[in-house]
Amino acid sequence: MTNVVKRFPGVVALGGVDLDVQPGEVHCLLGQNGAGKSTLIKVLAGVHEPNEGTIEWAGEPVTLHHPQAAMDLGVATMYQELDLVEGLTVAENIFLGHEPTRFGFSQRTAARREAAALLARLGHPEISPSVEVGTLSAASCQIVSMARALSRDARLIIMDEPSAVLDAGEVDQLFRVIREVTDHGVAVVYISHRLEEIREIGDRVTVLKDGKTVATGLDAKTTPTQELIRLMTGRSIEYVFPPKAEIADAKPVLRVEGLSRVGEFSSVSFDVRPGEVVGLAGLVGSGRSEIVETIFGARKATTGTVTVDGRAVRPGSVPAAVSAGIGLCPEERKSQALVLGASLAANISLASLTRFSRAGVLDRDGENTSAEELLESLDVRPRGIHRESRTLSGGNQQKVVLARWLLRGCRVLLLDEPTRGVDVGARSEIYALIRRLTDEGVAVVVVSSEIPEVLGLSNRVLVLADRTVRHEGPADELDEHAVLDIILKGDAA
Amino acid sequence: MSADVTKADQTPGDRVPDDRTGGVQGSAQHGPPVGGNPTSSGGLAGFLGGPLGRNAGLVVALVLLIIVGIITAGDRFASPENALTILRLGSVIGVVSVGMTFVISGGGIDLSVGAIVALSSVWATTVATQTLAADFHWIVMVFAALLVGGACGLINGVLIAYGRIAPFIATLAMLAAARGLAEIIAKRRTQIIRDRDFITFFGGSVLGIPVLVILFAVVAVVGWVLLNRTTFGRRTLAIGGNPEAARLAGIRVQRQTMYLYILLGIACGIAAVMIMARTTTGTSTHGTLYELDAIAAVVIGGTLLSGGRGTIVGTVLGVLIFTTLTNVFTLNNLDTSTQAVAKGAIIVAAVLLQQRVSRTRSG
Numbered sequence: 084m085t086n087v088v089k090r091f092p093g094v095v096a097l098g099g100v101d102l103d104v105q106p107g108e109v110h111c112l113l114g115q116n117g118a119g120k121s122t123l124i125k126v127l128a129g130v131h132e133p134n135e136g137t138i139e140w141a142g143e144p145v146t147l148h149h150p151q152a153a154m155d156l157g158v159a160t161m162y163q164e165l166d167l168v169e170g171l172t173v174a175e176n177i178f179l180g181h182e183p184t185r186f187g188f189s190q191r192t193a194a195r196r197e198a199a200a201l202l203a204r205l206g207h208p209e210i211s212p213s214v215e216v217g218t219l220s221a222a223s224c225q226i227v228s229m230a231r232a233l234s235r236d237a238r239l240i241i242m243d244e245p246s247a248v249l250d251a252g253e254v255d256q257l258f259r260v261i262r263e264v265t266d267h268g269v270a271v272v273y274i275s276h277r278l279e280e281i282r283e284i285g286d287r288v289t290v291l292k293d294g295k296t297v298a299t300g301l302d303a304k305t306t307p308t309q310e311l312i313r314l315m316t317g318r319s320i321e322y323v324f325p326p327k328a329e330i331a332d333a334k335p336v337l338r339v340e341g342l343s344r345v346g347e348f349s350s351v352s353f354d355v356r357p358g359e360v361v362g363l364a365g366l367v368g369s370g371r372s373e374i375v376e377t378i379f380g381a382r383k384a385t386t387g388t389v390t391v392d393g394r395a396v397r398p399g400s401v402p403a404a405v406s407a408g409i410g411l412c413p414e415e416r417k418s419q420a421l422v423l424g425a426s427l428a429a430n431i432s433l434a435s436l437t438r439f440s441r442a443g444v445l446d447r448d449g450e451n452t453s454a455e456e457l458l459e460s461l462d463v464r465p466r467g468i469h470r471e472s473r474t475l476s477g478g479n480q481q482k483v484v485l486a487r488w489l490l491r492g493c494r495v496l497l498l499d500e501p502t503r504g505v506d507v508g509a510r511s512e513i514y515a516l517i518r519r520l521t522d523e524g525v526a527v528v529v530v531s532s533e534i535p536e537v538l539g540l541s542n543r544v545l546v547l548a549d550r551t552v553r554h555e556g557p558a559d560e561l562d563e564h565a566v567l568d569i570i571l572k573g574d575a576a
Numbered sequence: 577m578s579a580d581v582t583k584a585d586q587t588p589g590d591r592v593p594d595d596r597t598g599g600v601q602g603s604a605q606h607g608p609p610v611g612g613n614p615t616s617s618g619g620l621a622g623f624l625g626g627p628l629g630r631n632a633g634l635v636v637a638l639v640l641l642i643i644v645g646i647i648t649a650g651d652r653f654a655s656p657e658n659a660l661t662i663l664r665l666g667s668v669i670g671v672v673s674v675g676m677t678f679v680i681s682g683g684g685i686d687l688s689v690g691a692i693v694a695l696s697s698v699w700a701t702t703v704a705t706q707t708l709a710a711d712f713h714w715i716v717m718v719f720a721a722l723l724v725g726g727a728c729g730l731i732n733g734v735l736i737a738y739g740r741i742a743p744f745i746a747t748l749a750m751l752a753a754a755r756g757l758a759e760i761i762a763k764r765r766t767q768i769i770r771d772r773d774f775i776t777f778f779g780g781s782v783l784g785i786p787v788l789v790i791l792f793a794v795v796a797v798v799g800w801v802l803l804n805r806t807t808f809g810r811r812t813l814a815i816g817g818n819p820e821a822a823r824l825a826g827i828r829v830q831r832q833t834m835y836l837y838i839l840l841g842i843a844c845g846i847a848a849v850m851i852m853a854r855t856t857t858g859t860s861t862h863g864t865l866y867e868l869d870a871i872a873a874v875v876i877g878g879t880l881l882s883g884g885r886g887t888i889v890g891t892v893l894g895v896l897i898f899t900t901l902t903n904v905f906t907l908n909n910l911d912t913s914t915q916a917v918a919k920g921a922i923i924v925a926a927v928l929l930q931q932r933v934s935r936t937r938s939g
Binding site: 379381401402404405406411413418419420421422423424425429432433434436437439440443444445447487 | 801807809810813814817818821823825826827880884885
């Protein structure tokens with residue numbers, strides 16, 4: 084029935100991409116950050132027009148001048164950065180741009196009824212069509228976004244990293260929905276960094292590298308992982324965790340005792356010795372990010388204490404935590420960590436401004452030199468301290484955030500999802516960097532949704548469930564299944 | 577579709593071929609690598625991206641206005657005296673606009689500047705203040721104006737930073753309250769300044785340059801240094817660009833926000849002193865609509881209304897453009913209504929131009 088072909092060589096972002104998607108299949112796009120995946124889907128969605136090449140829809144060549152043109156054809160896109168309007172209700176978002184109307188008046192009841200039907204079909208009847216989207220969790224927003232795609236009777240749904248904000252159960256739910264729509268002949272283009280998801284849901288795989296197709300039509304189930312990684316990177320490694328350091332029996336740097344926040348988590352206690360990595364594993368919503376943000380003073384603890392080198396840190400004060408030597412790489416890089424319109428140098432020096440100032444006047448040469456050295460040593464690309472931070476890819480942005488705290492010189496570094504949206508190559512560089520820091524005696528706390536990552540990086544792991552610590556133990560004694568077991572059973576191991 | 581998508585539509589990727597030649601790295605979704613890097617000059621994009629180019633549009637506009645002035649008013653326009661008149665006229669709103677640049681770069685807005693100027697001028701010229709000044713020194717009046725301005729700024733700052741009231745609302749309330757208070761204190765009468773020394777000092781000239789103009793220049797230079805060369809300026813741009821990121825980098829966002837409004841309040845106090853000297857009065861009608869003039873000058877100057885980027889040079893140019901415009905219209909005996917229409921057109925034209933420039937600069 085449909086046969087989407089597209090190619091357009093000779094442009095910066097995409098230099099010759101072929102992709103064909105069959106009806107009813109899940110076609111996965113793989114590629115490192117900056118490989119051109121996002122540009123490609125924007126072309127499909129009619130946001131960008133290709134400079135060369137053709138797009139065929141059901142055998143007919145088409146030009147998509149405008150997103151509306153793509154939607155009219157039946158292409159629906161779920162963007163990575165969710166594009167919902169927070170102040171509108173669920174139903175209004177789902178039908179945004181194609182509201183059911185009669186005589187020019189919107190049919191609110193009809194919209195709500197249809198929205199409820201769609202949400203029920205997606206297995207989430209509990210999401211009320213009349214609540215504001217701003218009050219929903221990230222996962223629920225994803226469902227609403229999905230419902231919006233379905234509401235347009237799409238024949239091709241593009242999903243850009245839909246699982247990034249979902250936990251395991253929600254991913255399963257998502258997959259069920261995907262299977263359901265593909266059974267009805269709808270094609271899905273699925274983008275994810277997680278190979279295991281592609282194995283589970285995908286039919287065929289296209290690999291992009293540097294804006295070009297390096298392989299297309301690979302079998303998603305049988306193509307060896309090594310092969311896929313080799314295609315994406317030119318290397319053949321998956322997760323390369325550096326060997327773990329031996330931890331000397333030293334006094335802990337960071338000590339967290341009985342930390343609680345009403346409604347978020349309760350009685351969390353642990354300590355981290357110099358050079359040690361402690362991982363927090365748990366599902367989305369288990370309170371992981373809230374814990375590190377509370378340690379950092381960005382949220383005020385209801386009870387409990389945080390001490391660094393034996394000295395208590397004033398609760399609820401980020402400046403106090405920073406001067407005690409704590410640094411945080413927050414979960415949301417773009418909204419919480421970077422001043423996107425500012426230069427890399429300004430972003431790196433942001434936590435160390437006083438060091439580069441004399442009577443309040445900035446020493447810009449000193450600032451630039453330090454920034455330059457850090458960008459060099461972390462291999463941030465493209466180089467250039469005056470570049471705006473928004474122009475970098477995810478992995479390189481993460482390195483800039485790390486550089487901020489390297490410059491400041493931390494005793495304790497809290498890393499919340501350090502590799503979310505980071506490609507495989509930059510991942511191993513970030514892992515190596517964490518190892519380098521621990522060699523220098525920094526105490527590190529790592530939060531990650533990817534259990535293998537927590538296990539691979541950490542010396543000790545805390546498993547969180549139901550907003551409290553369920554298990555604490557050496558990382559070597561756990562594997563992914565054991566962690567999931569602890570989380571799901573809810574009883575201490 | 578969403579704003580997200582519309583914005584993506586403007587990324588320079590689809591325009592790449594006509595803007596840049598060769599040296600193609602990066603991708604459309606990341607924008608061209610030229611953005612703001614002073615070392616990568618050459619070509620139009622490089623020029624426009626440089627510090628000079630950022631104000632090129634404004635300089636062109638100013639030059640055009642001057643040409644129009646010379647053509648229509650001849651020597652009456654193109655004389656040193658008239659140049660000083662323009663500068664003197666622009667100096668009061670100029671000082672306010674420099675302060676406004678900080679608040680807007682820091683992600684805020686202040687609608688109460690005109691009212692603060694009025695209140696400061698009234699407070700500094702009451703019988704009580706003037707008696708004290710007569711007994712002691714006219715500097716008392718200056719301090720009174722600065723103190724009142726700073727205090728109003730403090731109230732704005734506390735309400736916005738710690739009371740978490742939207743800047744638009746908090747300063748709208750201050751706009752109403754400060755002008756009302758000024759009317760109460762002055763009983764709606766114009767208060768004449770009796771201290772001749774005050775008038776002579778601020779109304780005079782040094783080396784042929786009016787003191788008012790010197791004051792404006794000093795404020796502008798101090799403002800430039802503060803914004804571009806100090807930690808204060810860097811923090812301002814950081815909280816304007818991304819308050820959450822600034823907070824998580826250990827910056828005291830609330831305190832910094834409060835400082836910005838105090839700074840602007842003090843700038844209003846300075847402006848009040850200047851307008852008092854120019855008119856030899858203090859009255860509750862001083863500074864009417866200053867908020868609009870100052871915001872217009874800042875925005876056409878190139879400071880982002882959403883915060884995170886500010887330019888003092890642009891603001892000064894913006895002020896000069898509006899003042900020169902007024903001057904040209906006055907010399908040609910055109911009424912203020914026509915002038916207002918021209919002002920509106922300039923604002924739109926300038927912002928459209930800025931957008932084009934910033935689009936070639938970054939995605």
